[in-house]
Amino acid sequence: MMYVVDLKKENTKGMGPAALHSIGxxxxxxxxxxxxRGQDSSRLEPQVSAFLGLLIEHAGVTVSRDTITRAIWPDRVVSDDALRAMVKKLREALGDDARNPRYLRTLPLKGYVLIAEVAPARAANRARRWPLLIIGAAATAATAMVPLWLLPHNTAEPTHTGVERLTRVPGSEVSADYNPATKRLVFSHRSSKDDHLQLFVKDGASGRVQRLTWDSADYANAHWSPTGDRLVYTRSQGKELQHYLAGYHPERGIIDARPFPPTDGQRRYLQSWSRDGSSVYLKDAPRPGAPRGIWRLxxxxxxxxxxxxxxxxxxxDYVARESLDGRRLALLRGIEEGKRELLILDLATGTLLHTRLLPQPVERLAWHPDGVSIALSGFNGSLLEYHLAEDRFVKxxxxxxxxxxxFFQCGDNCFFMRRHNGNFxxxxxxxxxxxDSPLMSADRFDLDGAEDFPQYAAGGRRLxxxxxxxxxxxxxRRDTQQRGVTLASLPVDSQVTALQASPDGKLLAGIVDQRLFILDAGGGELRFLTSGIxxxxSPAWSPDGSSLLYAKRERGNQVIYRYLPAQDRHERLLDGYSALRFLPDGRAIAIDEHNRAWVMDQHLRPYSTDALGSVASASTNRWQVKGNWLYFSEHRGNDAFIVRISLNDRTREERLLAHNRFRLHFHLHPREDRLIGVKSMLAESDLVRVGLGPVEG
Incomplete structure (x- = not known):
């Protein structure tokens, strides 16, 4: 079966609306x-842009609130506040006044109507082609046609600054790679959160888009060979994960796919090709106490x-990429909690040419075509360039x-990246x-931002x-049957790694930007207890809320400290452990540096010479003790599981939490009948070409 988007046909009547409109x-x-307007332009947020497109489609006609919410937030329940906020943003962009509207009129209890004159606009060199989606199946004679909005075919360096879409397939595009020799994109895509990731290819010259995979597995980490005629990719299904090498044919798609040669049986993840096309780079899968290394197959x-x-x-080491001339290898390395560095190796001699601490977290890198710089991006919208000759970072x-x-540098100040809607x-x-029973009343949360680190307190009456x-x-803070109350506001690029509420809900503790803080639950300023170094x-409150336990590294070892708020005093408590929690009966659970859990007596001595078991992470929002069970969360492929181990007899039980969940923070309700977790949303996204102005200075 083949899924083809044909951009060769010119836009004709009946094939979709014009892409460029005049509105007043x-x-x-x-x-x-x-x-x-004139020489001024601005890019609307994705939801506001979609809202304006919907109004244009129904210009002069009232668009109901239900129609708007179904179009902008499909399969979600949204508040009136979210809708009003979107309308306000559009009015501000248009310079419109709700009391004396020239563009957008509100009809109370009915909806909204675009009252300005609307017409298709024509401009030199602005004509674009519209795609025709043709889905063919060998077993049927029917052919379905659906319009898809995609970008212009050209993928060369933009002639101006701004953001242009490379794809606009409904859903989410991730894990992309681009080959400049063939001008083809390969990426993974899913239409909804619970769909499997499937591979797609877009031809940048023709605009044609093909779906390459169709089965009930997840396909990701696809990379073009330097010549663009071969692909490597990963197929995962449940606990099984396999890497493949395949050819690519413009009409037939993936051909001659075969698994990687067997190696030593250790799990590793795909990174990139060597530039001579003979090898691929792999990184170790995470293992407790074992830093990841890079391998070449x-x-x-x-x-x-x-x-x-x-x-x-x-x-x-978690990223490895060769320069386009194949002479150097760039690596990203996590050297300790909160510290990462960039390393550049000379492949011929093995010489370390550059090693620099990264000024902020980054997860991806892409070489400049001429090898003069490296682009580095972080998940929260940061972009750095490292200029090799000048040995400096530029934000x-x-x-x-x-x-x-x-994932690609298309020239000076030109980058291929991914853009999402922020609600992930x-x-x-x-x-x-x-x-025993799955029947219960549970609260539903439809909030506008991206929420994380949930914590029940005060018997479950506070969240x-x-x-x-x-x-x-x-x-x-959200109390029962009340709206959320903001306790503290932080810069948008702040890095949070933990949040814990005292059992009575009166105090909070957490880690922001590598500093431990406490906060009164009534709100105010964060009070930091540690420095940035x-x-x-792993902060955790004692059962009575009188003390706060936390870990920090000293001379290469983890040490547990106890902070007493009433006395404003820190005291050293236990060496060699990454996390500690006291239980109401006087016992404690400690996690060592290999993620093994130990039951301790009141003097913090292990009850047994054998560990209780191993947890997936010592992160304080990833494990909890309730009753006589230790609970923790873990990943298996794209699935999230919750596991529990009996403190009495080491019985181990596990349950599936969710498919396609990448954040594993959770908290059990004090009544032990429910838990709250962090659901991964689809986060509508596209691949984009970003053009920036020249670097100053």
Missing amino acids: EFEFDIRTGTLS ALDTGSLQQITAPNVDGAG RELPDRFINDV LDLEEQPDPFA FYFSLGREQLVLQ ELPA
Whole structure:
């Protein structure tokens, strides 16, 4: 079966609306979301852009609130506040007045109507082609045709600054790679959160888009060979994960797919090709206490060569990319909690040419075509360039903080990246998966930001969480049957790694930007207890809320400290452990540096010479003790599981929490009949080309 988007046909009547419209004094480009008046232009947020497109489609006609919510937030329940906020943003962009409207009129209890004159606009060199989606099946004679909005065919360096879409397939595009020799994109895509990731290819010259995979597995990490005629990719299904090498044919898609040669049986993840096309780079899968290294696999012989074996306290090497001339290898390395570095190796000699601490978290990198710089991007909308000759980082300002995942540099100040809508996490309350009955009343949370780190307190009557919006990160409290109350506001690029509420709900503790804080639950300023160089981790309140436990690294070892708020005093408590929690009966659970859990007596001595078991992470929002059970969350492929181990006899039980969930923070309700977790949303996204102004100075 083949899924083809044909952009060769010119736009004709009946094939879809014009992409460029005049609206009163403005021109609006539906493809890019750009609103222009004279020489001034601005790009609307994705939801506001979609709202304006809907109004244009029904110009002069009332569009009901139900129609708007179904179109902008499909399959979601949204508040009136979210709708009003979107309308306000559109009015501000148009310079409109709700009391004396020239563009958008509100009809109380009915909806909204676009009252300005609307007409298709014509401009030199602005004509674009519309796609025709043709889905064919060998077993049927029927052919379905559906319009899809995609970008212009050209993928060369933009002639102006701004953001242009490379794809506009409904859903979410991730894990992209681009081959400049063939001008083809390959990416993974899903239409809804619970769909499997499937591989797609877009031809940049013709605009044609093909779907390549169709089965009930997830396909990701696809990379073009340097010549663009072969692909490597990963197929995962449940616990099974396999890498493949395949050819690519413009008409037939993937051909001659075969698994990678067997190696030593250790799980590793795909990184990139060597520039001579003979090998691929792999990174180790995470293992407790073992930093990840980089390996090179020869595709013809199956020989495996270890490239790096970092001796660090952090995660190790997590990105490896060769320069386009194949002479240098760039690596990203986690050296300890909160510290990462960029390393550049000379491949011919093995010489370390550059090693620099990264000024902020980054997850992706892409070489400049000439090898003069490296682009580095973070998940929260940050972009850096490292200039090799000058040995300096340059921070680049992106037009949207929800642009991330740089995967190609298309020239000076030109980057291929991914842009999403920002609503990628929501809180979800559900029955305890181990409970006997799945029937219960659970609260539903439909919040505008990306929510994380949920914490019940005060017998479950209070809920605390962080919410990430477009302009700021806020810590909020929600009491039973009340709206959320903001307790503290932080810069939008703040990095949160933990949040814990005292049992009575009167105090909060957490870690922001590598500093431990406490906060009165009534709100106010964060009170920081550590400096930015102490690297605290795993805060946890005592059962009576009188003390706060936390870990920090000293001389290469983890040490547990106890903070007493009433006395404002820190005291050293236990060496060699990454996390500690006291239980109401006087016992404690400690997690060592290999993620093994131990039951301790009141003197913090292990009850047994054997560990209780291993947890997936010592992160304080990933494990909890309730009753006589230790609960923790873990990933298996794209699935999230919750596991529990009996403190009495080490019985182990597990349940599936959700498919396609990438954030594993959870908290059990004090009544033990439910838990709250962090649901992964689809986060509508597209691949985009970002053009920035030249670097100054």
